[in-house]
Amino acid sequence: MLEIEVKARANHQQVKELLAGMGANFIGVQHHCDTYFNAPHRDFANTDEALRIRSVDGRSVLTYKGKKLDTISKTREEIETDVDGGNARSILLALGFYESGVVKKTREILKYKDMTICLDNVEDLEEFIEVEITAESDIELHRKQIFSFLNELGIGEEDSIRTSYLEMVLGKKEGK
Amino acid sequence: MLEIEVKARANHQQVKELLAGMGANFIGVQHHCDTYFNAPHRDFANTDEALRIRSVDGRSVLTYKGKKLDTISKTREEIETDVDGGNARSILLALGFYESGVVKKTREILKYKDMTICLDNVEDLEEFIEVEITAESDIELHRKQIFSFLNELGIGEEDSIRTSYLEMVLGKKEGK
Numbered sequence: 001m002l003e004i005e006v007k008a009r010a011n012h013q014q015v016k017e018l019l020a021g022m023g024a025n026f027i028g029v030q031h032h033c034d035t036y037f038n039a040p041h042r043d044f045a046n047t048d049e050a051l052r053i054r055s056v057d058g059r060s061v062l063t064y065k066g067k068k069l070d071t072i073s074k075t076r077e078e079i080e081t082d083v084d085g086g087n088a089r090s091i092l093l094a095l096g097f098y099e100s101g102v103v104k105k106t107r108e109i110l111k112y113k114d115m116t117i118c119l120d121n122v123e124d125l126e127e128f129i130e131v132e133i134t135a136e137s138d139i140e141l142h143r144k145q146i147f148s149f150l151n152e153l154g155i156g157e158e159d160s161i162r163t164s165y166l167e168m169v170l171g172k173k174e175g176k
Numbered sequence: 177m178l179e180i181e182v183k184a185r186a187n188h189q190q191v192k193e194l195l196a197g198m199g200a201n202f203i204g205v206q207h208h209c210d211t212y213f214n215a216p217h218r219d220f221a222n223t224d225e226a227l228r229i230r231s232v233d234g235r236s237v238l239t240y241k242g243k244k245l246d247t248i249s250k251t252r253e254e255i256e257t258d259v260d261g262g263n264a265r266s267i268l269l270a271l272g273f274y275e276s277g278v279v280k281k282t283r284e285i286l287k288y289k290d291m292t293i294c295l296d297n298v299e300d301l302e303e304f305i306e307v308e309i310t311a312e313s314d315i316e317l318h319r320k321q322i323f324s325f326l327n328e329l330g331i332g333e334e335d336s337i338r339t340s341y342l343e344m345v346l347g348k349k350e351g352k
Contacts, residue, residue, distance in 0.1 A: 041217035041272060051271070062259075064267040079266045083238075084257040091240040091255050095227070096217060 002135055003065075004142040005074040006150065008159040010129035012108075012119050018153050024112040030056050034103040035089065036166050040096035050164065051097065053085055060085030074162055075139050103165045115149060122165050124172055129155070178311055179241075180318040181250040182326060184335040186305035188284075188295050194329050200288040206232050210279045211265065212342050216272035226340065227273065229261055236261030250338055251315050279341045291325060298341050300348055305331070 033055040038044050044051065048067035053060055059082065066077035104123040109116065118130040131150060133142040147157050163171075209231045214220050220227065224243035229236055235258065242253035280299040285292065294306040307326060309318045323333050339347075 039217075039271065041215075049270075051267075062264075062267065064270050066270065077270075079263050079270060081260040081263040081267065083259055087255050087257040088238075091227075091238065091257065094225075094240050094242065094253075094255060095215065 001078065002069070002075060002137070002139065003078040003132055004135060004139055004146065005076075005130060005132045006143070006146045007074060007128055007130045007161045008150065008155045009126055009161065010119070010153070010155060012121070012127045012129075015119065015129055015153050019110055019112065019117065022112060022152070024110045024117065027109040027111055030107045030109065032056050032103070032105050032107055034105075034166075036100045036103070037092050037097040038100040040098070044100070050166070051092070053083070053088055053092075055085050060088065062088050068162065070139055070143070072143060072157070072160065075143065101166050101170050103169050105165070112149070115146065120165075122169070125165065125168055128161075128165075129153070177254065178245070178251055178313070178315065179254040179308055180311060180315055180322065181252075181306060181308045182319070182322045183250060183304055183306045183337050184326065184331045185302055185337065186295070186329070186331060188297070188303045188305075191295065191305060191329050195286055195288065195293065198288060198328070200286045200293060203285040203287055206283045206285065208232050208279070208281050208283055210281075210341075212276045212279070213268050213273040214276040216274070220276070226342070227268070229259065229264055229268075231261050236264065238264050244338065246315055246319070248319060248333070248336065251319065277342050277346050279345050281341065288325070291322065296341075298345070301341065301344055304337075304341075305329070 035053045035055075037051045037053075039051070050063075050065040052063045052065070054063060061080050062083045063078060063080040069075045069077070106121045108119040110119070111117070114133055116132045118132070120128045120130060122128065129150075131146045133146060135142055150156075211229045211231075213227045213229075215227070226239075226241040228239045228241070230239060237256050238259045239254060239256040245251045245253070282297045284295040286295070287293070290309055292308045294308070296304045296306060298304065305326075307322045309322060311318055326332075
């Protein structure tokens with residue numbers, strides 16, 4: 001399954017008013033604590049992969065993300081499974097994986113047509129919007145649909161950010 | 177948590193009669209399909225670790241087993257988490273892990289005092305008994321307790337097998 005995803009900085013107050021006008025459905029709020037791991041046998045910072053345990057309101061999910069599949073959006077293969085968070089972490093550490101960083105955020109989720117809209121407030125960073133479509137194929141078609149939707153919110157293709165929250169948080173820590 | 181475990185070949189019919197006489201409690205029967213994985217960065221055949229996805233009657237469990245902690249029993253650290261079996265397998269393969277073998281067995285489980293008794297009928301192999309105690313410490317004390325119990329079933333310390341089912345199945349395939 002592909003996750004076709006575009007991210008951009010956004011003023012949540014402004015965006016929410018526009019979304020309400022469009023009739024987007026509010027789904028809920030989640031509190032994420034994302035722990036990222038790096039591998040002993042290859043550096044995910046170079047291979048552009050990600051391995052994460054997300055703790056979200058009492059539930060834990062292990063997610064693998066493959067490298068990005070196009071140069072414009074954040075589209076990539078994504079595989080996930082529910083886990084016991086503490087034990088999955090212990091298994092990864094026992095296998096030689098190690099923690100590369102933690103990202104904490106509050107996510108408001110909305111649905112509009114076949115798009116999932118996430119309004120992310122990331123600890124130590126700013127406010128962001130992520131728009132996702134999950135599909136088997138047709139990256140370009142879905143990416144166009146997302147950018148056309150973002151345009152209606154006043155966000156252009158040039159505002160798209162492909163840097164991950166983890167990279168931003170680590171960059172900020174290093175004073176970049 | 178430690179899994180203090182002893183395994184031996186056993187005639188199930190004979191053992192079951194003795195267990196019934198002792199008043200052991202029958203818990204249930206499980207059908208296991210165990211897929212073992214090896215790592216890209218170290219060979220578990222050398223490090224004596226194991227990484228397994230067990231599919232058991234519709235449920236899947238990912239288990240990591242550390243190297244054996246004594247030279248007599250199969251005692252080792254064991255960490256596990258429920259997973260979505262198919263997705264956990266895909267994540268392991270994406271990370272560079274690869275399948276090393278599959279072991280299928282039917283397991284009858286009984287409880288006697290603080291011991292779990294597994295009567296395993298392994299596909300392509302014979303009938304076995306495994307006796308386990310889960311504990312935080314005191315390997316030697318618990319191991320003695322297990323061997324004393326096995327003695328009552330006519331199984332001596334010299335009958336203990338430390339070779340894994342996976343090693344036996346792979347050995348048989350290679351005609352060893």
